[in-house]
Amino acid sequence: MINNLVRLGKMSWEEFTKLSTKNRAPYLSDDSDRFVHLIYAQQFNRDNLEYIGQLATKIRMMAKSKEGSDFLSTLLSDKRAMLYFTQPSTRTFLSFMAACQILGMKVAEVRDATTSSEYKGESAEDSVRVFSSYSDLIVMRTKLKGLAERMAWLLSNSKRLVPIINAGSGKDQHPTQALLDIYTLQRSFEDINGIDGKHIVFVGDLLRGRTVRSLAFLLGNYNDVKMTFVAPDAFQIGSDILEYLDKKGIQYDLSQNFKSVIPTADAIYMTRVQDEWDNEEGESAKVDISNFWFGDEELKLLQKHAVIMHPLPRREEISTSVDQDKRAVYWRQMRNGMWVRAALIANIFAVDTEILNFSE
Ligand code: CP
Numbered sequence: 013m014i015n016n017l018v019r020l021g022k023m024s025w026e027e028f029t030k031l032s033t034k035n036r037a038p039y040l041s042d043d044s045d046r047f048v049h050l051i052y053a054q055q056f057n058r059d060n061l062e063y064i065g066q067l068a069t070k071i072r073m074m075a076k077s078k079e080g081s082d083f084l085s086t087l088l089s090d091k092r093a094m095l096y097f098t099q100p101s102t103r104t105f106l107s108f109m110a111a112c113q114i115l116g117m118k119v120a121e122v123r124d125a126t127t128s129s130e131y132k133g134e135s136a137e138d139s140v141r142v143f144s145s146y147s148d149l150i151v152m153r154t155k156l157k158g159l160a161e162r163m164a165w166l167l168s169n170s171k172r173l174v175p176i177i178n179a180g181s182g183k184d185q186h187p188t189q190a191l192l193d194i195y196t197l198q199r200s201f202e203d204i205n206g207i208d209g210k211h212i213v214f215v216g217d218l219l220r221g222r223t224v225r226s227l228a229f230l231l232g233n234y235n236d237v238k239m240t241f242v243a244p245d246a247f248q249i250g251s252d253i254l255e256y257l258d259k260k261g262i263q264y265d266l267s268q269n270f271k272s273v274i275p276t277a278d279a280i281y282m283t284r285v286q287d288e289w290d291n292e293e294g295e296s297a298k299v300d301i302s303n304f305w306f307g308d309e310e311l312k313l314l315q316k317h318a319v320i321m322h323p324l325p326r327r328e329e330i331s332t333s334v335d336q337d338k339r340a341v342y343w344r345q346m347r348n349g350m351w352v353r354a355a356l357i358a359n360i361f362a363v364d365t366e367i368l369n370f371s372e
């Protein structure tokens with residue numbers, strides 16, 4: 013981590029933000045490519061995705077026994093985490109809390125800026141400096157794009173370099189959700205050649221859904237993946253993602269005909285309408301999304317090996333009648349979040365080798 017402090021500490025915020033996201037990524041890891049901060053999906057490559065997946069599986073297996081759980085809970089028992097969530101969350105918050113507890117960390121939280129001194133006018137920068145005085149890790153969710161990255165830069169330039177993990181930033185990125193999505197795909201396809209060559213279909217509000225954006229970046233690390241983005245015009249995926257896919261030579265389609273793409277899908281990734289980002293009241297409700305829902309009729313079109321995913325929370329876009337089908341993996345996907353987040357934290361604090369070497 014010291015190396016990272018020196019590297020990032022030599023660069024002003026203005027210089028740093030002039031770099032492309034890809035070129036900024038190395039400054040967020042140390043000289044041995046261990047994550048110092050995790051801010052965006054472009055920090056992942058195929059190797060570290062496979063590695064975090066392997067580590068998550070080992071943690072998952074160890075947690076089944078008391079001996080394994082007890083061992084895990086000693087690893088970071090000298091560390092404290094701050095969960096700084098100023099946007100609503102159920103899964104991400106609770107799974108990070110559980111991940112910290114698995115590794116024995118103590119956890120504190122701020123879940124609402126109106127209950128902190130931000131309400132009295134303290135800046136987010138000053139708040140994060142305060143958290144860094146009391147904690148060894150800050151996990152933050154914010155509606156502000158770029159804030160987590162700025163906080164990472166700030167702490168890398170302070171005397172107390174505390175890692176920042178982005179748990180969702182604006183409409184932009186949700187890298188740890190994408191990580192658990194990749195882990196779910198790895199597990200789902202482990203007997204059929206993994207993620208390479210698969211057709212992933214994204215459905216719903218793709219314009220404002222940060223999970224889709226981060227996952228599209230991660231899928232770019234696999235060979236011969238095809239993506240289809242199924243959405244009404246008003247919610248179609250952003251041009252920056254399409255530019256990225258064009259640059260990487262990744263095959264994709266845009267569609268409004270959901271039923272026509274289901275038979276060739278290996279994974280269907282459903283999303284809800286993100287109306288919390290509406291510019292005016294009721295804006296999203298004007299868009300008809302009923303052709304982008306998944307129910308019993310759509311289930312009949314799905315291949316036997318295919319999976320249905322959703323970052324959750326859901327509304328009406330997946331019928332509850334689908335829940336019992338073995339291809340509906342969204343509950344397992346959600347639980348996977350706890351394992352990959354524990355693996356990520358273990359990687360940041362360099363206790364991963366101890367985990368991988370553990371045998372009962
Ligand atoms: N998927 C997800 O980020 O869920 P929460 O908003 O409940 O954390």
